Amino acid sequence: xxxxxxxxxxxxHFSLALLHAAxxxxxxxxxxxxxxxLSMAKQSALTQLAEAGEPLTLSELASRLSCVRSNITQLVDxxxxxxxxxxxxxxxxxxxxxxxxxxxxxEKQRAxxxxxxxxxxxxxxxxxxxxxxxxxxALEAFG
Amino acid sequence: xxxxxxxxxxxxHFSLALLHAAxxxxxxxxxxxxxxxLSMAKQSALTQLAEAGEPLTLSELASRLSCVRSNITQLVDxxxxxxxxxxxxxxxxxxxxxxxxxxxxxEKQRAxxxxxxxxxxxxxxxxxxxxxxxxxxALEAFG
DNA sequence: CCTGTATTATACATACATGAACGACTCGGA
DNA sequence: TCCGAGTCGTTCATGTATGTATAATACAGG
Numbered sequence: 001x002x003x004x005x006x007x008x009x010x011x012x013h014f015s016l017a018l019l020h021a022a023x024x025x026x027x028x029x030x031x032x033x034x035x036x037x038l039s040m041a042k043q044s045a046l047t048q049l050a051e052a053g054e055p056l057t058l059s060e061l062a063s064r065l066s067c068v069r070s071n072i073t074q075l076v077d078x079x080x081x082x083x084x085x086x087x088x089x090x091x092x093x094x095x096x097x098x099x100x101x102x103x104x105x106x107e108k109q110r111a112x113x114x115x116x117x118x119x120x121x122x123x124x125x126x127x128x129x130x131x132x133x134x135x136x137x138a139l140e141a142f143g
Numbered sequence: 144x145x146x147x148x149x150x151x152x153x154x155x156h157f158s159l160a161l162l163h164a165a166x167x168x169x170x171x172x173x174x175x176x177x178x179x180x181l182s183m184a185k186q187s188a189l190t191q192l193a194e195a196g197e198p199l200t201l202s203e204l205a206s207r208l209s210c211v212r213s214n215i216t217q218l219v220d221x222x223x224x225x226x227x228x229x230x231x232x233x234x235x236x237x238x239x240x241x242x243x244x245x246x247x248x249x250e251k252q253r254a255x256x257x258x259x260x261x262x263x264x265x266x267x268x269x270x271x272x273x274x275x276x277x278x279x280x281a282l283e284a285f286g
Numbered sequence: 287c288c289t290g291t292a293t294t295a296t297a298c299a300t301a302c303a304t305g306a307a308c309g310a311c312t313c314g315g316a
Numbered sequence: 317t318c319c320g321a322g323t324c325g326t327t328c329a330t331g332t333a334t335g336t337a338t339a340a341t342a343c344a345g346g
Binding site: 093095 | 298
């Protein structure tokens with residue numbers, strides 16, 4: 001008589017709790033980045049380019065960000081519109097287009113990284129040391 | 144887009160690990176629901192309606208799903224297109240529109256809940272009992 | 287040299303999320 | 317009774333994500 005079997009599974013779900021926690025954390029990171037005119041998507045792309053140290057093809061960027069190429073086409077459009085990145089032709093393979101950080105892009109990336117680190121510090125205060133290491137261990141199981 | 148390493152030296156950051164894990168978990172849930180023609184967004188809405196046991200105004204649904212009203216307008220459009228939900232006028236307040244589950248919608252919701260429970264069982268095998276309880280405890284800190 | 291196959295970026299349709307603006311409606315006072 | 321403030325759902329613009337299709341290019345083998 002009880003549909004709570006199928007509608008609600010109250011206690012068992014670490015997976016929904018995980019999604020919920022991720023949403024809160026994501027919102028806070030997003031909020032901090034928004035003040036810089038950035039988003040998680042933009043910051044992630046800028047960071048990949050900064051870490052690579054050289055222009056990356058859009059396919060390579062898609063691969064590093066674990067998303068489809070058509071997404072990167074649009075994201076780079078927006079980053080280019082913001083003046084943070086520019087498209088450069090690849091002389092080795094004329095099918096390819098590489099995304100290159102501009103000076104402004106490099107500076108934004110660093111500002112974004114600082115903003116994220118600051119949010120992270122703030123969040124870590126919510127956890128005791130033991131909870132934090134338990135969390136890190138448990139999350140490893142999901143690759 | 145998801146992703147993993149974002150900042151300059153990310154290795155120790157539980158928040159990015161959490162986002163990454165959440166993405167993996169979300170993808171698996173999404174994948175299971177897709178086979179039923181559902182998505183997380185749709186299933187969440189159906190479940191709120193099922194749990195309520197009566198038609199809800201779109202504002203109430205937005206509140207329960209923690210999202211803005213305009214999002215619900217679109218989501219209910221899609222659910223209505225799928226025949227899972229119908230809009231009914233609220234006689235008490237003519238500004239309001241209520242979303243009501245159809246028979247098919249009720250059945251879909253139950254099928255979706257079963258699919259999600261199955262994924263969850265599968266995921267829980269990746270964690271030891273102690274890791275799982277540690278994870279649940281840690282996640283509580285994020286509300 | 288051609289030709290088939292793979293890969294590149296892009297365009298397009300779609301799904302899901304936000305926020306701003308808007309018309310319709312409710313309701314507490316003046 | 318009217319009026320202003322607030323709430324309702326919708327529309328629109330935009331950002332982020334997917335998948336499909338397509339044109340240009342690369343490249344291996346015949």
